[in-house]
Amino acid sequence: MSPDEIKHFLVSYNLATGKTEVKSFGTDYEAAQVAYAEAEQANAEDEKLDVVLLSADSLATIKQTHSSYFSGASRRLEELLPS
């Protein structure tokens, strides 16, 4: 897979509600970076969101490598431990 085939996702985790929004930019890394900087600026004053730009072959990969932004991840560790 070449670098140009990677897909870009702007992930916004709402710290108050615990909900995650994902905006997909396909393979357009430049547009994704512009949106990233804009989202950070808009959020700079009150920091209600945790915004991050993540990229991979698919959203499914990101849900695995950066599971903390998605629901259900906290249970995953518990499942590996004795109960």
Added chain:
Amino acid sequence: MSFSKTQVNRAGQLWAEHLRAAADGGRRVGQQRVELIEAIQVIDWWREEHSKPLSRVAANLRYYAGHESKPIVAQRLKKLPTILGKLVRTPGMKLARMEDIGGVRAVLSSQDAAYRVASRLRKNWTITRFRDYVAEPKADGYRALHLINRNHGRLIEVQLRTRLQDTWANSVEIDARRVAPGLKFGTGPEVLRDFYAVSGEFLAIADQGLAADPALYRRLMELREPVDTLRRRARQRKENK
């Protein structure tokens, strides 16, 4: 638009000083506002400078990790608040030398697989630093292999984790966000820090394919309830806000 490393460092320093002063209660935002906005543009530009090297490193890592199994690889450009936070916490740190503005992570099937990928990378890439947090875990219990690769003049951090290490680290992120912001920096409730130290060790033993240590097992059982209580209280505080 292009800036020198001196300008990049100065922009980082300006923000670090501003945020340290703000934390001490001495806001002097008015006078500096224009300089601060310009500095953010420089920092943004510097981060963007990492995007192409980052994508190249990620593509290359997919190839080297692909020898093991279907590679699970993702990349991220560091969040601006996290970049600034690191500059504030680390006096003397120069932004142009920050090693993890571009970061790529691979999740591998076993500890042996992670070590094999690391040795392939060290053989084939320009690695400026190798940190073995498996042999020497961080104080909080974090385990992984970290390599810094220089690619077209930019430093990119590579994290190699097993599935267990990755699940553990993501769980820390969640509790840092919901329960104790200082968790990743060695503060926060002792019970929670204990839980992560012990569970990190417990999983490391599993990653080595060894049988569970009964003492660690007992300690985890003891910590379960107090940790649940902490999380429940944090949830309730949020709901009552």
